[in-house]
Amino acid sequence: MSLPKLLLSNGRRIPVLGYGLGTANYGRDSSDAVVLALRQGYLHLDGAEAYANDESIRIGLERSGVSRKDIFYTTKCSSKDPRAALLKSLKTLNLEYVDLYLLHSPEYFEEIGLAKAWEMCEEMQTEGLCKSIGVSNFRVKDLKKLAETAKVTPVINQIEFHPYLYKETKPLLDYCKEHAITIAAWGPLTPLTNAKNGPVDVTVAEIAKSTGYTPGQVLLKWCQQVTGGVVLTTSSKASRLQEQMVPFISMPDLTDAQVEAIIENGKSKHFRTYMPHMDE
Numbered sequence: 467m468s469l470p471k472l473l474l475s476n477g478r479r480i481p482v483l484g485y486g487l488g489t490a491n492y493g494r495d496s497s498d499a500v501v502l503a504l505r506q507g508y509l510h511l512d513g514a515e516a517y518a519n520d521e522s523i524r525i526g527l528e529r530s531g532v533s534r535k536d537i538f539y540t541t542k543c544s545s546k547d548p549r550a551a552l553l554k555s556l557k558t559l560n561l562e563y564v565d566l567y568l569l570h571s572p573e574y575f576e577e578i579g580l581a582k583a584w585e586m587c588e589e590m591q592t593e594g595l596c597k598s599i600g601v602s603n604f605r606v607k608d609l610k611k612l613a614e615t616a617k618v619t620p621v622i623n624q625i626e627f628h629p630y631l632y633k634e635t636k637p638l639l640d641y642c643k644e645h646a647i648t649i650a651a652w653g654p655l656t657p658l659t660n661a662k663n664g665p666v667d668v669t670v671a672e673i674a675k676s677t678g679y680t681p682g683q684v685l686l687k688w689c690q691q692v693t694g695g696v697v698l699t700t701s702s703k704a705s706r707l708q709e710q711m712v713p714f715i716s717m718p719d720l721t722d723a724q725v726e727a728i729i730e731n732g733k734s735k736h737f738r739t740y741m742p743h744m745d746e
């Protein structure tokens with residue numbers, strides 16, 4: 467069974483679950499990971515200039531045998547010239563276009579200015595080098611600043627999101643919803659990885675036990691239900707990749723009470739992996 471797709475504000479569709487080519491794949495030969503992910507049915511790949519693995523991703527894309535038209539490929543710009551960065555990535559990846567191009571974080575564009583960086587993205591979208599454009603790690607104030615000059619509204623804001631960031635992120639979720647900006651959530655499994663032994667563990671374990679799903683599946687489902695958006699995860703293991711698809715294909719929604727219980731327990735801890743500016 468294939469992963470469902472979400473409709474973006476520009477009418478394009480994005481698979482609801484994406485395979486991350488950062489974190490565990492950061493700076494590494496990711497060719498095997500790309501082949502594994504694509505063959506397991508993850509047709510949405512999340513790359514970035516900063517991950518420094520485009521060359522190996524190209525090899526993986528070619529080796530996988532999966533048709534380009536079936537893949538949703540995202541990359542992100544972290545250098546000061548979005549045009550130069552995208553052209554370089556396209557060449558290295560041997561792609562004619564990416565499906566989604568994101569400004570990786572606002573501070574990377576202080577020198578060139580957000581307005582200019584975004585204008586370049588808009589132009590490249592018109593030229594067909596990227597089908598959709600968006601942002602990552604943008605706060606409400608960054609989105610408001612962008613809106614002052616933007617002709618195109620970002621389709622996505624890719625941010626860290628899990629129960630230990632709900633409280634701080636809620637105003638941003640509300641702003642994005644109001645402006646039809648889809649959330650793409652990274653780090654959804656943080657309570658099981660970088661922030662173990664936290665206050666949601668018991669609740670998540672109880673929900674997992676009562677529903678017959680795993681704690682990882684409960685966290686992925688929670689993340690998707692709360693944001694209504696896209697979820698990004700990664701794994702080096704085929705069995706886990708299969709496990710992580712289930713919440714998006716056949717797992718019933720968590721009840722409102724289950725969603726709320728995770729929110730309430732998560733509020734007593736704050737944990738952010740990267741991008742401390744998001745707490746400003």
Ligand SMILES: NC(=O)c1ccc[n+]([C@@H]2O[C@H](COP(=O)([O-])OP(=O)(O)OC[C@H]3O[C@@H](n4cnc5c(N)ncnc54)[C@H](OP(=O)(O)O)[C@@H]3O)[C@@H](O)[C@H]2O)c1
Nearest residue numbers: 486487488489512652653654655656682698699700701702
């Ligand atoms: N825009 C940004 O600034 C930004 C920042 C960070 C990440 N991202 C993107 O988001 C992607 C996903 O981020 P993430 O790695 O933080 O995702 P995550 O889904 O929170 O964590 C994935 C990691 O958790 C492990 N894992 C999976 N299931 C598990 C389980 N049930 N119990 C314990 N560990 C488990 C995996 O290791 P195994 O291999 O052992 O399964 C993998 O290393 C990145 O690759 C990147 O593309 C974007």
